[in-house]
Amino acid sequence: MVSGPSSLSLRTHTCGELNVDHVGKWVTLCGWVQYLRQDLFVILRDFSGLTQILVPQEESASKVKADLCDLTVESVIMVTGTVRKRPAGQENKMPTGEIEVLAENVEVFNVSKKLPFEIKEFVKKSESLRMQYRYLDLRSSRMQKNLRLRSQLVMKMREFLCNEHGFVDVETPTLFKRTPGGAKEFVVPSREPGLFYSLPQSPQQFKQLLMVAGVDRYFQIARCYRDEGSKPDRQPEFTQVDIEMSFVDQEGIRTLVESMLQHSWPAEKGSIQVPFQTMTYEEAMRDYGVDKPDTRxxxxxxxxxxxxxxxxxxxxxxxxxxxxxxxxxxxxxxxxxxxxxxxxxxxxxxxxxxxxxxxxxxxxxxxxxxxxxxxxxxxxxxxxxxxxxxxxxxxxxxxxxxxxHGRPVRDPLAFHFLWVVDFPLFLPKEDEPQELESAHHPFTAPLPEDTALLFTEPHKVRGQHYDLVLNGCEIGGGSIRIHRASEQLYVLKNILKEDPSQLTHLLEALDFGAPPHGGIALGLDRLVSIIVGAASIRDVIAFPKSFRGHDLMSRAPDTVSDKDLTPYHIYVKWPTKQGGEEK
Amino acid sequence: MVSGPSSLSLRTHTCGELNVDHVGKWVTLCGWVQYLRQDLFVILRDFSGLTQILVPQEESASKVKADLCDLTVESVIMVTGTVRKRPAGQENKMPTGEIEVLAENVEVFNVSKKLPFEIKEFVKKSESLRMQYRYLDLRSSRMQKNLRLRSQLVMKMREFLCNEHGFVDVETPTLFKRTPGGAKEFVVPSREPGLFYSLPQSPQQFKQLLMVAGVDRYFQIARCYRDEGSKPDRQPEFTQVDIEMSFVDQEGIRTLVESMLQHSWPAEKGSIQVPFQTMTYEEAMRDYGVDKPDTRxxxxxxxxxxxxxxxxxxxxxxxxxxxxxxxxxxxxxxxxxxxxxxxxxxxxxxxxxxxxxxxxxxxxxxxxxxxxxxxxxxxxxxxxxxxxxxxxxxxxxxxxxxxxHGRPVRDPLAFHFLWVVDFPLFLPKEDEPQELESAHHPFTAPLPEDTALLFTEPHKVRGQHYDLVLNGCEIGGGSIRIHRASEQLYVLKNILKEDPSQLTHLLEALDFGAPPHGGIALGLDRLVSIIVGAASIRDVIAFPKSFRGHDLMSRAPDTVSDKDLTPYHIYVKWPTKQGGEEK
Missing domain, CATH: 3.30.1360.30 (GAD-like domain)
Structure with a gap:
């Protein structure tokens, strides 16, 4: 079977690949009309580039000519014809700038209505308009590049993890239960009155359970959910590269991530040096006043x-x-x-x-x-x-x-990775500073040398947590986990004063032979947006939500009839005009 | 950087890989105690297999001996020692049956409590017990194999699509809006009163919009949701291999899928022959009385x-x-x-x-x-x-x-693939037989030769739909889609009598230059379960839900406090004892 981007297709070539080597070839191209010029040329576009189509002028080709000249911009056609060298002086610097295709047959698949905007102008338009017509916005070469780079990056990460290091891609449930303190978790009503699933913020518990299950090395490009209302540049659903390993230490996880990023780094973005710089939390705060310093x-x-x-x-x-x-x-x-x-x-x-x-x-x-x-x-x-x-x-x-003011400080083409380590395991609660809460999550193991402090001065304990920072953005975090039930129970009950009954399954699992294990999660949307230099993660997500969590194209979220809510035993509590709630 | 399953690990080798070539080597193994024999041997297990650990008997090694002999089954240890050939007569047929490791150092990571069952007995135990202790159930070699085979299969599909045929892996939203007739869609309340997201049954609309967006070739291993109450062997969330291509015909999609399955088929399951057999819907009904015949x-x-x-x-x-x-x-x-x-x-x-x-x-x-x-x-x-x-x-x-009765009819090792094509595009509604509904979904294009019948005898129109059947199970289905707004609107409005306003975004998109396109979705859980010969899809999902949609391990779904429901403007309508609903 033929491979490549034109396999199994109506076309023989893409619009971006023809050059002088193809001169004389009979080709079929499919694509969108980028523009028409004086009834002489049609510039045809697909994801790979542009090709100049020459409109035949002979009387015998009047049908083809008429079909082509009647087209509107962004109409979709299939053109068959012969590749020719452009006449001297008419070449340009496009990859296909030395050739053109003399149209001999045309099939018009679709005539486009007048667009709300020109495609190339889209990026300058208001975000809400771009989102409403996202399928047009995505036709821009910038968005095409972003989506393709993301796909390639993930593919290479998978090859690295799965093919080279024995990781198993395991899908974990997204219909889960609310975790203790999971105030930012969306709820999903079930058909049993009063019972709700919850959309998890990460597969944290499942990945640890997979280690207890002997899976040894797990990864997942995992969809996660967080209901944060309208925080800027956050999305209610986002994607993380989720990794967990058994029988590993901090150094092992960090080396794995460094090698994975090096392996999957897009060639056109240069190469990255490993190992990454490492800094303690204390050093970061001392030298940069922040736990995610921009070291550029x-x-x-x-x-x-x-x-x-x-x-x-x-x-x-x-x-x-x-x-x-x-x-x-x-x-x-x-x-x-x-x-x-x-x-x-x-x-x-x-x-x-x-x-x-x-x-x-x-x-x-x-x-x-x-x-x-x-x-x-x-x-x-x-x-x-x-x-x-x-x-x-x-x-x-x-x-x-x-x-x-025009004085360069940070190299926009530089990628500075940094590990920040030795975070405090617990921090004083903001509203009750004499109580402690987990700096990251309650499953992080203490540094071995600090373990004894758990029982005496827990606020001094440093955790085996590591954050990965890129150009001043936190793009990942992970830790070596507690793998003994007694230690986990002590942390939950005695230090965090939490009800451990919600985590019975995890505590039980740690009692039935849990291996030492640790892992990391990388924020894929953020990582890709930094790599491509996008201002927002919305530029590397095909169909993002607006600030307020709306899909402006399909108008989600939407109303649901009372009848459709009945099976879920819920009803809507409409706010009263006074701002209160009606009963 | 070293690759392989022991890279970056505390171990030097896995428990399944040692053989006579390693004799004399100093190795470190990590794993679970499978069993102990008379204070002489410990059988150590990891995902890859078993190794016999020889307990040292000399006085000088009394600490190591005591550590090993005190272990309980399923405890987790690290053992360092020398690989030896087993004494003559003590070999067995295990892959590591010719060697043993004389323990010189032991580190005990975790001592297991007494298990509710022996791991190898798990498959015989009640499903609910297996689900409650899923992390133990997953330690069985069968479940380990199933999860690993699934991961490998998907990896090969990705390589085929992404690396060989130019497909772009695009993630589509799972917080969407209810589709017309989407009675089986879970709802997710938003923070705006009365507005709900919906968890989609498939990325159907998004994948078509990606074609309109010029992505050309899309795939996604997509999480999908369907709320079907307690149907046997269904899961509220499931996974499909979701594919869409532009500028393609039925033949192209079918060839792609055949080649993809051939490429990714597990070597240990033999090879599969392409092209697959094809049968029309009419032939299938005539010869087998069903649209998914078991042709074994x-x-x-x-x-x-x-x-x-x-x-x-x-x-x-x-x-x-x-x-x-x-x-x-x-x-x-x-x-x-x-x-x-x-x-x-x-x-x-x-x-x-x-x-x-x-x-x-x-x-x-x-x-x-x-x-x-x-x-x-x-x-x-x-x-x-x-x-x-x-x-x-x-x-x-x-x-x-x-x-x-012991008379073989179907070869349990055979894989019979079959395409069923030329389905009717519309079927009479069950409750109102004079009305028509889509046999599959409203986006399926008619066969070109039947298009004129749309306007005269729509019940006679055959669709460009194809189902993929394996051993009598439908494992996939797809179609060439309608790519013209006028045709799509006619089908929705005049034939299906549906309100097209819910699909405005799609109809609009088709008007702005939609290419001809088509695709398919394969049910991954079902496909894997047939490949491994599992009785249920629950045997190829790491953490499945029970018949009633419960996670028996974590006890999801769970109650949520009124306070936690407040931001979502919903409350629970508790059924009254009389079976009615209280106000």
Whole structure:
């Protein structure tokens, strides 16, 4: 059987592949009318490119000519004819720019109505219009490329995992039950009154159970669901590359992921170097004020507390006198682009009013320590260590600001991968800071050297968790899991104060011979969007939802009749006009 | 980077791969204790097989010995030691039966509690117990094989489609809107009062829209949903191999599927021959009384109406006098295993009471026409053509009955593929026979030669639909689709009398340059279950639901608090004790 993109097709070739080697060949092409030129040419397009079709002018071909000249833009036709070299001077730089096809037969499959927009203009149009006519938007070469690159990337990941490393692709259920604290899970009513399925946020429990089941190495390109209302650039359904291995350590998982990305990386995007840089959570917070640093540029946080150790400047003094009090700076090279420090800048340059409060020696040390040069901007924040994230986000804003002023900070073609490790296993709850919650999820194992602290100072325990960061975006996270029932029960019950009865099946499973295991999940939509340089994950998803979770093309979600809800034993609680709920 | 199933692992080898070539090697194995023998051996198991671990008996190794001998069955350990040839006479036929590993170090990862059952006994246990402890059930070699075969099969299909034929793997949404007549679609409440998503039964609309979008060739291993209550051997979520192509005809799709199955067929199951047999719907009904004939055995229906054309036997006469009256027979070779015709058999052998009503010449013709031999059973049904399905199902029951009496009818190792084509495009509605409904779905194109009948005698139109049947099970179906808006609108509005406003987006799309296109969907769960010879699709799904749609392990579906339902503006309508609904 013939292979390739024209196998089993009405066409003999695609519109992008013809060149001088085909001259004289009798070919059949199928595609869309990109444009028509003066009754002389039709430019025919398919996913692979464009070919110039020459309209025959002889009287004997008047039917073909009429058919072609009557076409509207985006009509779909099949053309048969002979490949010719273009007359000298008429070549262009398109891949098919040296040839044209003299039409001898035409079949018109469909005449297109007038489009709401030209295809090539679509990307400039409002997002809602693009979404309403998504099938037209997807015809753009950019969206075609994005979808194809995504498909190829996933294929190569699969080959790597399945063919080279013995992973088993296992599908796990998406009709599951609500997990403890699963407030962001969609519910799906069943036909039994009061019983609901839940659409899981990840196959976390199932993949661990597969390890207990002896599957050894599992992966799945898994559809996941999260009901987050209208968060920007989130989707109610998204896809993760979900991986779990038995008899493995952190190092093993990280090496696997590095090799997988290297193996599947699109050739046209250059190559990536492994191993990736690794940084502890503590280092990331110290140097970048964030747990997912963009390491494409410097401008790190510098602790300048010691310079001010004996300062008498009131606000600096009071900052340092607090527990965890600290003064931090970032140096923005050539950053003094504004006359006055803007309101979001906590501090100015050494031309700032602060200067007169500082002694010359302090100023000198400050300039020396931060290696500030003339024209640089020094941003200083005094507060506790908890103010580091402010400087971290200021650092990113400065990069954007500089770039908007035409000063390149981040290489748009660079891909900086980074592992962040040694996260705290638990964090204080935001609303009840004396209680602890899992920094990631309750199944993460502690670092072996910190395990004893579980029973004494759990807030000090670091977890065997690792995040994968690309250009400042978290694109994945995973951990080595707890594989002993007693430890898992202790964490759930004694530290997190959660009701373990919802996880009976998992706790039981750990008691029947669970192997040590760990894994990771990569956010596929985000990864692909960074690779292709898209502004939004919506540009790498065929049919995304709007901010508000709507499908603007089909108008989902939609109303459902009371009759159709009856089998599910639910009814709608309509809000009253007063904003309350009617009974 | 090292590849293979032990890459990046704590082990150096799997338990199934060691042989005499490894003698003398220092190896590390990880796995589960299959059983212990007299403090001398531990049989260690992983997904790949078993290795005999020799317990060291010297005093200096007393710690290792104690660790090993204290183990319970299904505990998880890591063993390091040297591969030795087994003493003469102690070899067995296991793949690793010539060697053993003398343990020098042991690490105990997990000591298993007493299991509810022995792993190897699981398949004999009640299904509900297997499902409750699915992670133990999956440790059986049979379930391990099924999951791995499924993963491999899908991988090869992907390689075929993506790498060899230019298909693009595109993920389509599962949070969609209810389709017209989608009574079997689960609903998912959104955060907007009264608006619901729906979990689609297939990506049908999306795959057609992708063709309109110029994707050219799409495939997806797609999760689909169908709420069918408690139908036997159905699952609320299932998986289909979903394919769509532009610029293709029936022949193209069928050849693609044949080649794909041939390419991905598991080597250990032999090879399959292409092209597959093709039969029209009419032939299938005529010869087998069913549209998905099991062609592994004969016993076809024979029309014997003409033999009785001048019969005066009352019930035969009245059958033939009806419109579409007919007398049909099937011959069951060596089928006369019962003394008396059973109650479900409409007629007996020629030893039957019918004989005395028939003339000798009729009897002779009957025996000649059906080629009946002594000992054969002849089943005769008189009625209309609509009684053929009864004989069709009787044919299958006879095959089962014969097999249960030890007479092989169907080769359990044979795979008979069959295309059934030329289905009617519309069928009379069951409850309103003067109205028509789609035999498959409203997007199927008519046969070109039948298109004119759409406007005159739509019930006579045959569709460009094809079903793929394997051993009497429908494992797939597809069609060439309508690609013109006007034709699609006519079918929806004038023939099916459906409200086309629910499909505005699709009708609009067909107006903006839709290419001719077609596709198919294969039921992956069913296909795999037939390949591995499983009695149920639950044996090829990692975590299936029970008949009633329950996950017996995690106990889904589950209750959800009123508070958690509040954001979705629904509440539960509890049935009253009287069986009504309370307000």
């Amino acid at each position: 540029f410097n401008m790190k946080l510098t602790d300048i507390s010691d310079i001010f150790s004996s300062t008498q400047v009131e606000f600096l003094r009071s900052a340092l006198d607090q527990p965890e009090g600290s003064i931090q700076a970032i140096l923005v090279p050539c950053g003094a682009v504004r006359r006055k420090p803007s309101h979001e800048v906590h501090n100015g340059t050494l031309k700032s009013p602060l200067k007169k409060l500082l002694s010359a020696s302090v100023t000198d040390v400050l300039i020396k320590k931060t290696q500030a040069q003339p024209g640089d901007l020094l941003l200083i924040a005094a507060g506790t260590l908890h103010s580091r994230p402010l400087l971290g986000s200021l650092r990113l804003q400065c990069a954007e600001l500089l770039e908007s | 055995f004969n016993m076809k229906l024979t029309d014997i109406s003409d033999i009785f054309s001048s019969t005066q036997v009352e019930f035969l006469r009245s059958a033939l006098d009806q419109p579409e009256g007919s007398i049909q027979a099937i011959l069951v070779p060596c089928g006369a295993v019962r003394r008396k015709p059973s109650h479900e058999v409409h007629n007996g052998t020629l030893k039957s009471p019918l004989k005395k009503l028939l003339s000798a010449s009729v009897t002779d013709v009957l025996i000649k026409k059906t080629q009946a031999q002594p000992g054969d059973l002849l089943l005769i049904a008189a009625g209309t053509l609509h009684s053929r399905p009864l004989l069709g199902s009787l044919r299958l029951q006879c095959a089962e009955l014969l097999e249960s």
